[in-house]
Amino acid sequence: MTLASSSTSDITYNFAYLDEQTKRMIRRALLKAIAVPGYQVPFGSREMPLARGWGTGGIQITAAIIGADDVLKVIDQGADDTTNAVSIRRFFARVAGVATTEATEEATIIQTRHRIPEAPLSADQVLVYQVPQPEPLRKLEPRETETRKMHGYGEYGLMQVRLYEDIARFGHIATTYDYPALVNGRYVMAPTPIPKFDNPKMDHMPALQLFGAGREKRIYAVPPYTTVRSLDFDDHPFQVQRWSRPCELCGAGDSYLDEVVIDDQGSRMFVCSDTDYCEGRRAEGHVGTQLEQSAGQRLTGGSS
Amino acid sequence: MNVIGDMVPALALSAPLLRVDGLTKFYGVQRGCEGISFELYPGEILGIVGESGSGKSTLLQCLAGLLAPTNGDIHFRNTQGAEVDVLALPEPERRRLMRSEWGIVHQNPRDGLRMGISAGGNVGERMMAVGKRHYGQIRATALDWLSRVEIEGGRIDHKPSQFSGGMQQRLQIARILVSEPRLVFMDEPTGGLDVSVQAKLLDLLRVLVRDLGISAIVVTHDLAVARLLTDRLMVMKDGHVVETGLTDQVLDDPHHPYTQLLTSAVLQA
Numbered sequence: 001m002t003l004a005s006s007s008t009s010d011i012t013y014n015f016a017y018l019d020e021q022t023k024r025m026i027r028r029a030l031l032k033a034i035a036v037p038g039y040q041v042p043f044g045s046r047e048m049p050l051a052r053g054w055g056t057g058g059i060q061i062t063a064a065i066i067g068a069d070d071v072l073k074v075i076d077q078g079a080d081d082t083t084n085a086v087s088i089r090r091f092f093a094r095v096a097g098v099a100t101t102e103a104t105e106e107a108t109i110i111q112t113r114h115r116i117p118e119a120p121l122s123a124d125q126v127l128v129y130q131v132p133q134p135e136p137l138r139k140l141e142p143r144e145t146e147t148r149k150m151h152g153y154g155e156y157g158l159m160q161v162r163l164y165e166d167i168a169r170f171g172h173i174a175t176t177y178d179y180p181a182l183v184n185g186r187y188v189m190a191p192t193p194i195p196k197f198d199n200p201k202m203d204h205m206p207a208l209q210l211f212g213a214g215r216e217k218r219i220y221a222v223p224p225y226t227t228v229r230s231l232d233f234d235d236h237p238f239q240v241q242r243w244s245r246p247c248e249l250c251g252a253g254d255s256y257l258d259e260v261v262i263d264d265q266g267s268r269m270f271v272c273s274d275t276d277y278c279e280g281r282r283a284e285g286h287v288g289t290q291l292e293q294s295a296g297q298r299l300t301g302g303s304s
Numbered sequence: 305m306n307v308i309g310d311m312v313p314a315l316a317l318s319a320p321l322l323r324v325d326g327l328t329k330f331y332g333v334q335r336g337c338e339g340i341s342f343e344l345y346p347g348e349i350l351g352i353v354g355e356s357g358s359g360k361s362t363l364l365q366c367l368a369g370l371l372a373p374t375n376g377d378i379h380f381r382n383t384q385g386a387e388v389d390v391l392a393l394p395e396p397e398r399r400r401l402m403r404s405e406w407g408i409v410h411q412n413p414r415d416g417l418r419m420g421i422s423a424g425g426n427v428g429e430r431m432m433a434v435g436k437r438h439y440g441q442i443r444a445t446a447l448d449w450l451s452r453v454e455i456e457g458g459r460i461d462h463k464p465s466q467f468s469g470g471m472q473q474r475l476q477i478a479r480i481l482v483s484e485p486r487l488v489f490m491d492e493p494t495g496g497l498d499v500s501v502q503a504k505l506l507d508l509l510r511v512l513v514r515d516l517g518i519s520a521i522v523v524t525h526d527l528a529v530a531r532l533l534t535d536r537l538m539v540m541k542d543g544h545v546v547e548t549g550l551t552d553q554v555l556d557d558p559h560h561p562y563t564q565l566l567t568s569a570v571l572q573a
């Protein structure tokens with residue numbers, strides 16, 4: 001599905017589902033979040049026609065910023081065709097009548113869960129994250145009153161203790177997702193459950209990054225071209241995941257790979273988690289090992 | 305009564321580390337402690353004794369910044385030699401002071417330790433809080449401190465919940481002393497430990513405090529602990545200080561009737 005028609009808005013709802021006052025409230029929170037990069041701004045999270053924890057924070061931000069001429073892309077674990085992604089995309093096609101797309105380059109707003117697209121984003125795009133737990137210190141300090149003070153006074157030693165524990169137990173920093181990062185040299189931020197593979201992409205990204213936590217009622221943001229530094233130790237520097245082989249469908253060696261079990265014997269293959277990126281490369285003629293093998297069996301798509 | 309000069313002349317020449325004036329804490333109309341004034345000199349250990357409900361824990365919590373006093377002043381001489389009004393300090397600076405130059409040993413080690421984090425992480429936290437970012441150095445210092453409080457190095461990655469009560473208390477002490485504080489508050493440091501473990505812990509505390517030249521304020525209801533650990537004693541009753549003096553003097557020649565009652569109530573083993 002690319003560029004669907006944009007005249008199917010459901011007129012029984014206000015544009016983009018939320019009423020205008022709610023959108024203003026969210027926009028005010030967004031402006032504050034952008035003004036203070038990484039700071040968690042409380043907002044009056046609304047009930048959405050979707051269970052809390054399924055992306056209500058991201059949906060509310062998207063609803064507040066979307067316009068009739070926007071083109072929306074929604075990804076879940078990097079894929080455009082999973083249930084959650086399809087449902088949210090259809091939701092906005094219906095209540096806002098906007099065009100939707102699966103192509104990263106065509107989108108003006110990309111709502112995401114768990115991934116940043118592999119294709120570099122540009123200055124005219126907005127990346128909206130769905131956040132389950134906005135407080136990076138929560139696992140270490142249960143009291144909200146205390147974590148607010150720690151953010152306010154920049155007391156981030158405790159975050160370092162978490163990384164220390166990783167090295168003490170596993171010999172290296174074993175945190176692979178939701179890897180804490182320092183935004184603009186001031187606030188430590190939970191980058192949501194994106195793999196730490198994507199952390200370097202957040203640093204000086206030309207696109208605006210907005211984070212919404214519906215259940216926890218917090219919004220935060222990373223403005224374009226802002227430093228995002230992943231925390232580490234001097235003798236254990238930050239590193240991203242590496243794979244020993246490229247994507248078996250498109251042969252990409254630079255993308256984040258999912259491990260997929262393909263039969264009852266435990267055989268597995270590694271494929272790009274970003275489906276749009278993988279399909280784009282295959283359309284350009286790149287071929288991975290799995291595709292080469294199955295070419296004779298007239299298999300073109302996945303591994304079915 | 306300035307008796308410090310007779311005992312340790314060098315100390316009397318230096319300025320007091322902590323100066324407390326008219327410290328008062330009311331819980332509504334209920335008195336916690338009232339009109340407490342004293343001075344604490346560098347390297348000195350002050351004991352606060354009294355029965356349950358006499359206000360000694362309230363006093364310690366006010367001093368340590370855990371409670372806001374109703375009235376009174378607390379002045380602390382920082383490493384730069386300047387006297388700071390602790391209660392007037394902005395909160396971030398007070399918190400910085402509390403995790404670098406001050407330390408609090410809680411009666412229950414669970415209050416002072418992070419139970420979900422390994423012993424090494426517990427000891428390393430204060431180092432990381434002041435900006436240490438080298439894992440190897442943090443771990444080496446943690447190992448050194450574990451050995452100083454007589455915990456085997458092999459247990460550095462165990463969680464405090466796997467430790468005995470005495471070990472937890474020693475770990476709590478290591479966690480605080482690692483930042484080499486100049487003032488340590490102790491609330492019943494030997495409470496809840498059996499007698500032989502108490503004796504070892506007291507011995508250890510005495511060595512560490514003397515080696516590092518730390519000043520300390522120790523709240524206890526155990527006069528034996530006071531005798532072993534402290535230089536000077538304050539006896540409290542109903543929120544007031546009824547008698548102060550050198551520890552041996554107060555315990556051997558008590559003046560106030562309540563102190564006489566307190567010392568005569570100790571069982572002789």
